Amino acid sequence: MRTSEPRLQRKLRAWLLGPLLILLMLDAMAAYWTSQRLANLAYDRALHEIAREIVLHVRRDGARLRLDLSQPAADILLTDAQDRLFYRVDAGDGTVLGGDTALPLGRRVAPGGEPLFSQETVHDQPVRMIVARMRVDNAPGAPLVQVQVAETLNKRNRLALEMVANVVLPQLLLIVMATALVWFGVSRGLEPLQRLRRAVSDRSHLDLSPIDTHDVPGEVRPLVDEVNELMARLGRTFDFQNRFVADAAHQLKTPVSGLKAQIELALRENDPERVRHSLAQLYISADRLSRLVRQLLSLARNEPGALETVQLQPLDLNAFALEVSMDWVPNAIKRNIDLGFEGVEQPLTIDADRDRLREMINNLIDNAIRYSHEGGRVTVRTGHTPEGQCKLAISDDGRSIPVAERARIFERFHRLLGTQEDGSGLGLAIVSEIARLHGASITLEEDVDGVGNTFTVVFRPAAGAGPVRDNPVSESADQPL
Ligand SMILES: Nc1ncnc2c1ncn2[C@@H]1O[C@H](COP(=O)(O)OP(=O)(O)O)[C@@H](O)[C@H]1O
Ligand SMILES: [Mg+2]
Known part of the structure; x- marks a missing residue:
């Protein structure tokens, strides 16, 4: 028998903790998904703003359009402490007005309509990209340009992780505490069973007195009662056996002594005729003894424990x-x-x-x-x-x-x-x-x-x-x- 931890205890813990941990994992996944959505919501607005700013730098040279974004202006617009930003401006006829052509040309969106956001890769970096179509000078009837701004994901990921951490960490703490409580509770709850086990394993094999049922939990009480009942039956069988062995020994003693005495007498005889007579007597005694032994065996075979046979x-x-x-x-x-x-x-x-x-x-x-x-x-x-x-x-x-x-x-x-x-x-x-x-x-x-x-x-x-x-x-x- 394993002494360190009973199976029941392990089972209880597994059943309580397993589902809790699975729930925590599901919850963390949901939290991560939500956080990412929220982070995007917050930073997408800023990207849209930058796109608007960039369009303000598009000039009309008669029918031709030109992007007039100086380096210092671009630096101010596109510099960020945590992320790299890329942009690209295309005229309605498809000519590139400026920016980084590594940015994939986004899908055309409706002029002035809701901009499109998508996940892309630029210079081997995952980015979030906005595609918007706006009119130059924001004037009705002015030519349309397509503006795209993309941003690496550092601050979005960081924000999402922070939010996840804020949600999941307290839950993790809760689970650790619940684990500790369950552990403690189960150990305490099963303590009477442990005591019971010790009470049984510590006793001598000759001690068939009933197990003390005081302090035994109600659930195992019938089991202990059954065991006590079994011990009582065993005790009766033992008593019976002991008595039987004592009786048998006592009964065998007399005829065996008689036999010995007869043999001693026969050994002292010289007359062959008398020796023959003694031997005949001995045979009768031995026969009687053998009958007694047969009866004893038969009684043992039919004693109370024989029901199974x-x-x-x-x-x-x-x-x-x-x-x-x-x-x-x-x-x-x-x-x-x-x-x-x-x-x-x-x-x-x-x-x-x-x-x-x-x-x-x-x-x-x-x-x-x-x-x-x-x-x-x-x-x-x-x-x-x-x-x-x-x-x-x-x-x-x-x-x-x-x-x-x-x-x-x-x-x-x-x-x-x-x-x-x-x-x-x-x-x-x-x-x-x-x-x-x-x-x-x-x-x-x-x-x-x-x-x-x-x-x-x-x-x-x-x-x-x-x-x-x-x-x-x-x-x-x-x-x-
Ligand atoms: N049919 C019977 N008539 C008279 N006495 C009997 C009869 N059966 C049994 N007894 C008596 O009961 C005793 C016990 O019988 P039993 O248990 O068969 O042992 P055993 O025959 O070996 O003496 C006998 O010794 C005898 O005194
Ligand atoms: Mg008889």
């Missing part, structure tokens, strides 16, 4: 639950358990992540088979709730979980006292995380007849799934697996 796709809960249940048949047979499936006929489409849903059903069926008695019944059911939601229920007819324990068994590492079977206490925590990732709810109710447990997961039907009709479970749907 969930890939929900439309899936038929009915068919899927049947498919997963089938995998459990060998296990059920081993324990002499009657595993049944009751579904509905039409598909129950929900949005689900296949792998996670499988894991959820596996955990629930595993519990049902593991914790109910030999020769019991386990039933997997799918269907609609009265509200039209999609339902998955796994029931067993084993010992009922006491009411006081029904919420706690979903906590990680919580197991019922006296549970003989192997386990980590993570299965139901994983199940409830997966339910949460699917926006589904999970409940454990007492069975109607007072024995056994039914875990029910209720899903929203997939968006765009057909209308929900209650379909009574048909006979053929109740099938032993």
Whole structure:
């Protein structure tokens, strides 16, 4: 991040100063044009005067005309402190009466009418030239002469520049002052943002406490609130992770120590038969440990931050639950358990992540088979709730979980006292995380007849799934697996 000047500040300044400077330039151009017009207006009159004076020196010699302008007279008329002047007088018949023929012959103007002014070049110098036609002696009917007087542009330019300077300089000053004010104002206005930036960049990466919103400008307040909200969420995730790591380490410690002890014992054995027995025991322990590690990984995968990795796709809960249940048949047979499936006929489409849903059903069926008695019944059911939601229920007819324990068994590492079977206490925590990732709810109710447990997961039907009709479970749907 650049520290010297935030982009917003530069942008503001550019937007304020850029247009101001362009306006100043346009204004200076207009001022220059006006000044030049005014300067011409002032000095053109003097040129006209000189032209009149020169005509007064034209004499009539019978029919011939002659210019009688002595050098001293010419000097008086045509000498100027700043500019050079040129003149030329032509008779009506085109004969040059006097002056400088380097002056280009101007257009003919009406006798006595308004003189013409134009920009010309004489002896490589830009000049302003007047062309006028006047009668000799100013007498009516007298012959006409064309008088031209030209003047270099020094004093006109100087006057124009002076006038421009008078107009533009104060404006320039104004702009400089405005610039300074804008600069100052923008810096002051953005000061709270700078402070905010420092407050964030100075803090430790472990400090997730909310940013102080006191003194934060209203415009960025929602942003800061969002950031604070994000930090709070991050904080919760961190807490969760820390707790998880601590729990996991604690849970792994005992089986690993057990394993070590078993190995030490086995090392002391000499009888090959007993060594074999120890190894078999070790294998069982290692297997248990590996299951615990798998469950821990699964819990980590499904923790609150996992929402982004969930890939929900439309899936038929009915068919899927049947498919997963089938995998459990060998296990059920081993324990002499009657595993049944009751579904509905039409598909129950929900949005689900296949792998996670499988894991959820596996955990629930595993519990049902593991914790109910030999020769019991386990039933997997799918269907609609009265509200039209999609339902998955796994029931067993084993010992009922006491009411006081029904919420706690979903906590990680919580197991019922006296549970003989192997386990980590993570299965139901994983199940409830997966339910949460699917926006589904999970409940454990007492069975109607007072024995056994039914875990029910209720899903929203997939968006765009057909209308929900209650379909009574048909006979053929109740099938032993
Ligand atoms: N269907 C069930 N019948 C009786 N007890 C159950 C059932 N499901 C879960 N439990 C109890 O809840 C505890 C937590 O289950 P779970 O989270 O899956 O962990 P684990 O199976 O690894 O012990 C189990 O140890 C068991 O005591
Ligand atoms: Mg379990």
